[in-house]
Amino acid sequence: xxxxxxxxxxxxxxxxxxxxxxxxxxxxxxxxxxxxxxxxxxxxxxxxxxxxxxxxxxxxxxxxxxxxxxxxxxxxxxxxxxxxxxxxxxxxxxxxxxxxxxxxxxxxxxxxxxxxxxxxxxxxxxxxxxxxxxxxxxxxxxxxxxxxxxxxxxxxxxxxxxxxxxxxxxxxxxxxxxxxxxxxxxxxxxxxxxxxxxxxxxxxxxxxxxxxxxxxxxxxxxxxxxxxxxxxxxxxxxxxxxxxxxxxxxxxxxxxxx
Amino acid sequence: xxxxxxxxxxxxxxxxxxxxxxxxxxxxxxxxxxxxxxxxxxxxxxxxxxxxxxxxxxxxxxxxxxxxxxxxxxxxxxxxxxxxxxxxxxxxxxxxxxxxxxxxxxxxxxxxxxxxxxxxxxxxxxxxxxxxxxxxxxxxxxxxxxxxxxxxxxxxxxxxxxxxxxxxxxxxxxxxxxxxxxxxxxxxxxxxxxxxxxxxxxxxxxxxxxxxxxxxxxxxxxxxxxxxxxxxxxxxxxxxxxxxxxxxxxxxxxxxxxxx
Numbered sequence: 001x002x003x004x005x006x007x008x009x010x011x012x013x014x015x016x017x018x019x020x021x022x023x024x025x026x027x028x029x030x031x032x033x034x035x036x037x038x039x040x041x042x043x044x045x046x047x048x049x050x051x052x053x054x055x056x057x058x059x060x061x062x063x064x065x066x067x068x069x070x071x072x073x074x075x076x077x078x079x080x081x082x083x084x085x086x087x088x089x090x091x092x093x094x095x096x097x098x099x100x101x102x103x104x105x106x107x108x109x110x111x112x113x114x115x116x117x118x119x120x121x122x123x124x125x126x127x128x129x130x131x132x133x134x135x136x137x138x139x140x141x142x143x144x145x146x147x148x149x150x151x152x153x154x155x156x157x158x159x160x161x162x163x164x165x166x167x168x169x170x171x172x173x174x175x176x177x178x179x180x181x182x183x184x185x186x187x188x189x190x191x192x193x194x195x196x197x198x199x200x201x202x203x204x205x206x207x208x209x210x211x212x213x214x215x216x217x218x219x220x221x222x223x224x225x226x227x228x229x230x231x232x233x234x235x236x237x238x239x240x241x242x243x244x245x246x247x248x249x250x251x252x253x254x255x256x257x258x
Numbered sequence: 259x260x261x262x263x264x265x266x267x268x269x270x271x272x273x274x275x276x277x278x279x280x281x282x283x284x285x286x287x288x289x290x291x292x293x294x295x296x297x298x299x300x301x302x303x304x305x306x307x308x309x310x311x312x313x314x315x316x317x318x319x320x321x322x323x324x325x326x327x328x329x330x331x332x333x334x335x336x337x338x339x340x341x342x343x344x345x346x347x348x349x350x351x352x353x354x355x356x357x358x359x360x361x362x363x364x365x366x367x368x369x370x371x372x373x374x375x376x377x378x379x380x381x382x383x384x385x386x387x388x389x390x391x392x393x394x395x396x397x398x399x400x401x402x403x404x405x406x407x408x409x410x411x412x413x414x415x416x417x418x419x420x421x422x423x424x425x426x427x428x429x430x431x432x433x434x435x436x437x438x439x440x441x442x443x444x445x446x447x448x449x450x451x452x453x454x455x456x457x458x459x460x461x462x463x464x465x466x467x468x469x470x471x472x473x474x475x476x477x478x479x480x481x482x483x484x485x486x487x488x489x490x491x492x493x494x495x496x497x498x499x500x501x502x503x504x505x506x507x508x509x510x511x512x513x514x515x516x517x518x
Contacts, residue, residue: 018357039377093271100272101279107493109452111459112467112486115474119296119482194366195456202371202460203471210368214460217372225372229365236364 041223046230049223058212059231066208067235069125069197073132077189081137082182085144086174095145106142110135110192111199123204132196139192140185147181148174180254183247190243194236298480303487306480310488315469320488322465323454326382327496330389331450335443337390338397342442345398346405346435347427359398367392367453371460380462388457393446400442404435436511440504447500451493466492 026043034042041049053059088095088102114131121127151173159169201210209228216224280300286292287299298306310316345352345359367388374387408431416426432439458467466489473482504512 014356014360015353016357018353018355018359019361020354020358022358022361096269097271097275100269101276104276104490104494107497108486108490109455109493111452111456112470112489114459115470116479116482116486119474119477119479120294191364191366195368195452198366198368199456199460202368213369213372217375220376222376225376229369229373232369233362233365236366237361240364 036223038220038222041226043226045223046227049221050227050231053212053224053227062207062209062212063231063235065206066197066201066210069128069132069200069208070193070239073129073197074136074186074189074193076129077133077136077193078140078182078186080133081140081185081189082144082178084137085141085182085185086148086178088141089145089148092149095149102138102141106138110196114196114200114203118204123206125206128197128200128206131200132193135192135196136189139188140182143181143185143188144178147178151177176254180251183250187240187243187247190239191236194232194239198232296477296479298483302480303483306478307484307487310481310484316485316488319464319466319469319485320492323451323458323467324492326385326389326454326457326462326465327447327450330386330393330454331447333386333390334393334446334450335397338394338442338446339401339439341394342398342401342439343405343427346402347431352402352406359395363395363399365392367449368456368460371457374457375461382462382464385454385457385462385464388461389450389453392453393450396445396449397439397442400438400445401435404438404442405431407438408434433511436508440508440511444497444500444504447496448493451496455489 029040030042030044033040034044036042036045050059088098110131113134117127117131117134121130155173155177159173164172197208198210198213200206201208201212202214205211209232213225213228213232216222216228284299284301287297307316345355370388370391371384374384378384378387412430412434413426416430421429454465455467458465459471462468466485469485470482470489473479473485501512
């Protein structure tokens, strides 16, 4: 990676003084309400609640199970979505025949599939993955099939002129053309994937951060609820930004997107 | 695409695919080829839908969910446009707020459910908190981006004509930023529906989100699938209504806002 694109990555970052309002809010919160409270416990209480949770060894294992469902589900969705997207995008006729069905399935809010999957599969780890994949599939599928559809006709002619084998066509033309769309699809799918993993954990007793959050709320452990909220927020922040960096690194040799 | 962007041509092969799938589903269940006790045939789902309609349950659930989606969306759009305009217009405000927005934005909406439950209990207010906070960001970010993306030359034109600041905003900035504002509003509406369903499943026991949980616990998969079908129809209808509304009100901006 050239230093130029690293620098552009940092130039796109908003100035750090923009964090002041958030820090100020937390500071005022800490001063106004400096102890435990059933509704607005002080930020220092969140910290000690987090320490308490991690001492009981639940925090780490819950975090690991949420994060691993997230990763496995996202990777499966990327693979299945890209394969289906290529299949659908390769033929206008197939795309047209499947469009109404896919449009309808896509427009069902993914969380609504959780009870259905619970009834059909039962509440277990594989159901969690199925639900995540069903949600994260659509953005990947749609962006990949759009990318295949937009491959310039000239490239097809070039591959015919050079008599490329099917394998060469795949590696030299198809994959390079779909990767930007595929990555965009994954980026859109990431927040959905986190939401679904947490929702399944909240609705069932499957181990994870979601289950921990609901349990703390039911026990009125408000400081634990806030601590877990911050943890989930940091996880989302980290995953989103890590993927942005990964994406711009992977796309460093592609022409900039219009 | 017709000129209003709504597809009026009948997609014959597409409808045929849907019918074939439904028929295959019906046959597989009738012939007992799969052993799923809780997978009803499409005919049973249709009967369940009829039952929901006649008892009036469906109207009540749809009414509640639509109310929550609409209230949440209007709140999110109002706050999002105001904040987004201010941050788009003032570089100082942007410098002192943007990083906070970027830190809060990736917070998954569902994580607010336990906090909202703690503060407001099982109520519509809980649902609104869960809907509004996440649905705010697409509007805010797109409005801000739309305004900062306005070409410098348009500002120069405003200066040349010595337009008062208010006129500059209303006559030049808003129209120029309109396509991205519309994109933000559309993304936010989709998100509002998803989050209302989530909030009803875990937070506020009302509406369609709670209905599918209730049907699941009552072991009535026919009703559950019927409700799922209705949710899908609502998703499509809301999006189509918003799109055609945009086309009627702002034809030129809507054509630019079509790409997501």
